[in-house]
Amino acid sequence: MVFLPLGEALRTRGQIDVALRVALRGLERHPYDADAHDLLARIYVDRGETERALDEWDAAIRCTPGHAGALKGMGFVCFNQGRLVDAERYLAEAAAASPEDDGLGMALLRVRERIASENSAPPSANAHDATRPDEPPTVIHEAPQDAPTSNGAPTGNGAANANGAANANGATKSEARAESAFAEGDAHFGGSGDPRLLFADLIGVADQAALLLDEDGLVLAGQYVVSDGNDVGAEVGAALSGISDEARRAMRHLPLGDWRTIIFETPAATVVMTPAPQDGLVLVAAAPEVPSGLVRRALESVSQRAKRWMEQLS
């Protein structure tokens, strides 16, 4: 499902509204997909709508019991809200479901330490009394470390404030949102000028991909993400660009004028393509269940965007 990596990419780029639209449309088509609910929940966290986020994670768990992403998200939100016992429970379940996630293990350790610290600290203790010399100041996972700083609840007691070294270290990241813990590895999506995301807002409908190819079949912009999350745009572009050469050749011998669009349907996709400036090619692909009229319409807007982008480029 293309909309999952697409929505995630948009979310991490900060295009929250577009990401929300992509996720909602994706969910319309896949209402029982736990990953889709998980994506929507993280978008809601970005928007500061934690109650809605919890609802979506709850839906994800109902779709797929033990869904690690949902449990992790609920754990972090609970931590953020100061509900340490709930946070510990969710994170423990998430860690059990996803034992390879080292970050989860560290977050869980951190929550348990915080619970133990709160339980053992006398109400009148001052900060120095509660300081534990074995507190690891730098190995704490970013989200649980920053989360209490952002809303102040867990750090408002003497025991938590006593973690001088740890909090001093965390304070440099105090602007980070608790949600950022989910965004490990997001850096590869690049900045706002990433040509791979040139058409992201135009093909917001689920299960679509768009590519701009040059005259040699090399990808200039766009991406073709398949269900495993890999971008196969280069392979698809190279293979399909030859069709336009064949069409051009055919049109020289038929009294039909220049070709404008090629549409073909396969068991895996509906593909539409049209010429782009400088002998390039614009291509939109969609899952077979996407109405073909919608795919053709998407090609028009993608083609216009590609034309403007190439004009700017040159």
Add this chain to the structure above:
Amino acid sequence: MSSSSPFIPSLEHLTRQRGVLGSLVVSETDGIVIDAVVQPSVKAPVVAALAASLYRRARQSAHAAGLGGVKYLELVADGGRLCMAGRDDLVVVLVTDTRVGVGLLRVELLRTAAELPE
């Protein structure tokens, strides 16, 4: 063309659709006309050769891209369309002008292709 051809009724039906200038059954491998019902303005051998070549190229490209076989192919040009649907080595080709109702035609073409003898 032989009037006893099993393709003729289907091709005649397709050619009666609004905007259709001709319909052909073509061998994808060698691009020759197997049967055709076309208006005089349509050069069936030329259309057959080019359509077969285009369909073959699309099928090979789609296969190389991991998309599977091509069921339906449509080439839209300024002056009309070429619509194709294939089964095994046979491809049904329609030549149309710009007035064609492509939705209905696509359905009819896919139905005709599905009924082609194996």
